[in-house]
Amino acid sequence: MSMDKIVDHLFRYEYGKMVSSLTRLFGSQHIELVEDVVQDTFHTATIHWRKNGVPDVPEAWLRTVARNKSIDLLRKIQSRNNVEQKYLSGTSTIAIQEIFSDEEISDNQLRLIFMICHPSLKLQDQIIFALKTFSGFSRKEISTALLKSEENIKKSLTRAKKNVIKNDIKFEVPDQNEFLKRLENVHLVLYLLFNEGFHSSNKKELVRRDLVAEAIRLNGLLIESFDHSNSKALMALMCFHAARLNAKISDKNEMIKLKHQDRSKWNFELIKSGHKYMEEATMTDNYSRFHWEAAIAGEYVQSSSFETTNWKNLEIYYRNLLLLIPSAINSLNLCVILLQGGKLMESKKLFEDINAEEMEGRIYLYFSVGAEIRNKLGDLVGAKELLIEALNQVENDLEKNLILDKLSMFDNKN
Amino acid sequence: MKEYMMVFLGADYGNAGLSPEQMQERMGKWFAWGDKMTKAGILKGGEALTPVGKRIVGAKRLVTDSPSAESKELIGGYYTIKVESMDKALEVAQDYPDFDLGGTVEVREIMVFS
Structure with missing residues (x-):
């Protein structure tokens, strides 16, 4: 892997982890400062690695640097909180020592995504906030992926961060009363993220695999932690769709409609996973929109040819979906x-x-x-x-x- | 195995006139020390304390400020470790990075009845 690729890859996988761990320590109101530290860490890393080569365990290297930099953050926050500014002792490191411990990382990532998907924030802003802060996309990448100007992305992110402070949104997974509602919101953001990847509004790129992969990765985290049937239905939906990615785009970068897709190019492993998730998802009486949408996507990948598609089943699924989501x-x-x-x-x-x-x-x-x-x-x-x-x-x-x-x-x- | 608390007193970097780079270097040593104890499996816990506090003293319950940051008596925080003996604990405490700034480590055994 080239240096740039390694950094890109790390950025995608480490950025959100580091942001969430630091936010856990410093509080959601300081998330902007936290992001500055993490960005700065990657900046330092890129310069250093270009000169000295990439270390064996670059993740550990990044975490060490971020931890060191977070001392400055601590000082800034202390001075904001009117703690005697001049005082600084080595003992403050004790508070930061375990900041990136592995046991806490996925809990912190969940706290972050639940914080991002707070209902006081508009859905579109939630998606942009998630892509930036959770998934480490740059403003430019988000603007390309979502077909919005960088200026708009910037404004959206400013709104999102102000909103956290204004509504005093805590860095936590909400409790019982609010949990299901918020989980629904998280699902919706992941769903839109996935869709944006699957039917990209970008003229040149018909699918954005990075968005698709990120949505799947995040949903995996949800299933692991909460085991909710709606998350599994959403995952089944994602699997069924993603299974067709390779057959969807021709060599000439043209979209191929389902009818004309080479079905041997479908990823049958993913289809199998989709069915497995679907089986688990349907062990409930409460079907969500994702259950029906997954049933639809699953029906399409079920038949060996377009002509043998079971339109009757599809009609039933769509009618049920329409009852839940009567959209155009x-x-x-x-x-x-x-x-x-x-x-x-x-x-x-x-x-x-x-x-x-x-x-x-x-x-x-x-x-x-x-x-x-x-x-x-x-x-x-x-x-x-x-x-x-x-x-x-x-x-x-x-x-x-x-x-x-x-x-x-x-x-x-x- | 016994548990010991290492209480850290004094050694305010601001008061010692350290440059930001020098502070950063010392912080790096603190982290390395923490990592070393974690790796050895002896680190149980610890907390850092902010410098601002109050004391309530005596029968009159007089409220005073805690020692100022300049004082060598100000407690900055503590670590608790699990090792076999006081000697071993003292050996661990040798890695405390701020002795040269006049900092103090007080090592105390944690009381248990068993």
Whole structure:
């Protein structure tokens, strides 16, 4: 591995651990200072390693440096708290000695993610906060991954940190009363993180494996600690989707629709894991949206060809999902399933009830499905109009090409 | 095996006029010492104390400030260790980094009845 790769890798895996351990000691209100220390530690490491080579156990090296630097932090915080400024004794190291002990690290990571996913913070800000502070993404990486300006990312992070202080959000996993609600929030952030990786809004990169991997890693931590069936359902969903990653993008970096994917390229180990998680997740009577979404994703990877997909099962799962989450995108997906299952008029009726504005950035999907319905109804002119509308709204280059392909088929027909 | 408390008194870096680099170096020695004890499996616990405190003294319960930071009597913190004897504990205490600043380590056996 090259030096830069090692540092990148460490950054991803050590940053959040170090931030969470230091925040545990110094308190959530000082998280900004804590992040400065950790960033500074990586900066020092990069300079030092470039000159002297990477040490055998770079993680330990980083932790030692961060621990030394945290003394300065201690001084800053003491002076803020009006502790006699001049005084400093070696004994303060006793308070910091065990800061990175391994037993505490995963507990601290959980405290951090629960703190980040506090409901007083807007969902989008939670995601950015998580990517930065938990996962060690740079502002630039976040801006590329989420298609937002760096300036916006910066503002969001400032909001997030101010919010921690303003609402006095503690660095802890909330107790019984609030736990389930907050866990739900954490799930949602992980879900969005995963989705952002799986259907990237980045024009050049259709999938962002780093986001996918990070969401899975975090969810693994949740399952390990709380063993909640919703976490497992979410994990099953992630496994089923991730199993198709290699088949999703062609050699020419073009997206391949499920229908045309080479199913031998699917990762069957992941599919197996997905089923295992699903089995455990369904040992409850309370199904969450993730249960139904996992059931849907699992159904798709179940059949050996697109044609043999069990549309009936999918319809049932989607109807259940719609009861829990009556969103436009879920309705639209059900429209597609109904079309595939030969229920054209039902699909048309459902489509007409969809509030297109709800689709926001994915409005092109709405027009695409509408075009498909028109097409099946024999209204080729209407179908073509809708496809052109879809083309006007699509941002992703590869999605754009798919729509262009469909359009050219229409031109051939006429 | 017996438990001993090492109580650390005095040795304020600010008062000794150390540069930030010199402080950092000493802190590094403290950490190394802590790591050494942890590795040897003898470190049981410890706490650091902030320099600001109060004392209540005598029948009149007079409240006074605790010794100032300049005082050699100010307790900065303690470690507890588990070793076989006082001699061994004193040997461990030799690694205390701040003797040259006039710092003191008081080693006391922790009382147990068994």
